[in-house]
Amino acid sequence: MLSYTAGDTDVPLLEETIGANFERVAARFPLRDALIEAAVVPGDEARRWSYEKLNDDVDRLARALLAMGVAKGDRVGIWSPNCAEWTILQYATAKVGAILVNVNPAYRSHELEFVVRQNGMRMLVAAPSDKNSDYVAMAREALTSCPELRELVFLPDLGLDMLNAGEPQTDAELTYAELLKRADDVVPSALKARMAELDPHDPINLQYTSGTTGFPKGATLTHHNILNNGNQIGRLLGYTERDRVVLPVPFYHCFGMVIGNLNALSFGAATIIPGRGFTPAAALEAVQDFGGTSLYGVPTMFIAELALPDFASYDLSTLRTGVMAGSLCPIEVMERVIAEMNMRDVAICYGMTETSPVSTMTLAADTLEQRTTTVGRTMPRLESKIVDPGTGETLERGGSASCARGATP
Template structure:
């Protein structure tokens, strides 16, 4: 008697709604022409607001200003700023003229800024003058002599910005239409840098088709329409803000609400109340901060219906509180990665509460996912853990100017290998249980230990360094560095490491814990056992409670 074959860990997302064949600019225009009087963008701190009709006029002025500045299709424009309205204007303006927008993390320091400017060949940089403790203007001045492609810097909120936009207000609308018509949905339009396993970030290159459809489908699964107002405290430089936030809104006709330049729990709760937001986004850390704010009870959040929690493993208890205390009964968990535009799986409104709080949902429309044996590449039976892979419209074009790195991540059949360990159940729902690669996700920020290790090697007292992620109740994970010291080196403390890294590394890449050891745990073949290091660190640092938190 032969047994029936096991059901494979494979699922494809069916949909009666077709993919969009538009460019981002054309799709935006369609929405603006259909509902010119609906609110499109609200910047709460400044009180600035635009209807769709007004926003289209402003976007076109910025686009024609960029044309007047000499930008051509395929040129790269960098944007280095926190969440401000100008970020959104530049996002849509570049898309209209085929200029590739390069997102630069607001936390970057000079070392990272210079690398990205050179690697992407950025010719124009639009930047804030400063944000938090970062003096952007000074940092740009410092690296500019080393960046030969950079010919123009436009600082937001200064006469630079007005000088860029003013020529566009009297520009030739026919020229803009011609440039728009010359674009293909498959053209690259966005580069987002993900921390690099080899010491430097890689530029995930995304097309109109990639990110427009991902935003559209994520928004559709949240039920968005013109009556929805989405509070976006997550950063625009990340797919969460600019795709799941901005593009989900404009492709579904909803309103983008900016609660502040950077995340602040009170400002976010205030924006939800003032603008009667129906949806709120955040990584788990943000929701925890809002729920624990002493003034939480003072805000009227009754307008909230839905929202998205993503970017980090989502603690089950936090999800339950978001549903119960914030009234977000239709809240959704999304899972994905920058290289997949970003969302591959999402929970649905009609999923049971247990499914919505304890899984990352099932495959999105028009996408495929499978769980494979990392060694053989063969699809595993359902219920068995393996590497999660995804395929479809969302998979990036590749890493900018790095074909070898692209080939390591996307196989010949166009499956993106995520490096995450997933388990698919009988109904097609997924749980993420760990990572094959040792990437650390700290509060929604992807950090590759190798990048930090390479940096720590430059410290005069450090002989060798290994960086791991350890559990953290607030950020999901924190960085812990195990280091061995050179002979005769002085005692090394966390404070000394922080001092050495401050100003050179983004704050979220600086290890919270530093452990000086004589040697690292090794396998017989000489490989460092990071799993064992993590287990030991949990005990040595007293992180058992954080390690016990259950995530989707």
């Protein structure tokens, strides 16, 4: 039997831009939670956005980008661990048609400069420096050495002692708050006019794949690619506006920004950020404190959560589903995730950055064996096959060089 499969071709596609989709969802669920960022310091208040407030903040940042002269197709980089501003910039760049460039927060100076030069980035939004990375200093090095990079924007440190936000030293540098003030120079109708110029098949995101065999490679993705891929994942997970999706996975990666943000926010669900990076306790606290119904992670993250000495003390009764990706999950871990974390409908996703990313996925009705020894079935509107890399000929099942095509890759 030839190694070819095709997903459901009757599932409808979203023929709209990311910005238009978000406005439609926000109009439908204006007062529901859209984004929650857990407090870093115990006892402090979480930062919260309803759909209405998040859309307003996205529009303000989008108008600020227009005021800076950001054109359709310009590259705007985000170099930061997870934070609410990451999500806001993701949707603001989509509304103005700028291509968001995801920059790995673990990059060192030479890697950052390679990425900035390789894609012609004109603006870089950088995180406050922390104990692991001096983002501010490395961003300034890139500004000096990369001629096409015109502006640095420094994200706020929110008064946290562990962070140190950049203070502008030249006309090319400004704080996030200063950038937002520029929005006052652009009327809302100008943003509407820019959005009307955009097409769902325009490129909107540039994600860099692993550089383990050399420098990272950029994968260019469109509104249509990543919005539909995220939405199809949510359909198979059964997402609705009542879901609350806890995202300890990184936003710079497709796991966080597509399988996470674009997926959940296309259904009116809430996205919950447990912290800047992953810690097992913070992830479970976010589920407990905010009523998480879905939790994401690679298998080692779930192993770390289950290994917490006080694991049994967390109330995880609201969970029902989630996504595992990155590697196959050992059957004994999957058994505990389902039984002890209440994630009875947890799914395994497989794909590549270049395919937007998910190509195959397990379903809630699949057996334990299917969820731990396979990567599921081909996604709707996609085709998968195993080919001879030399001839392109479709092989019998059991080969090792696969390819995928369809509406979302």
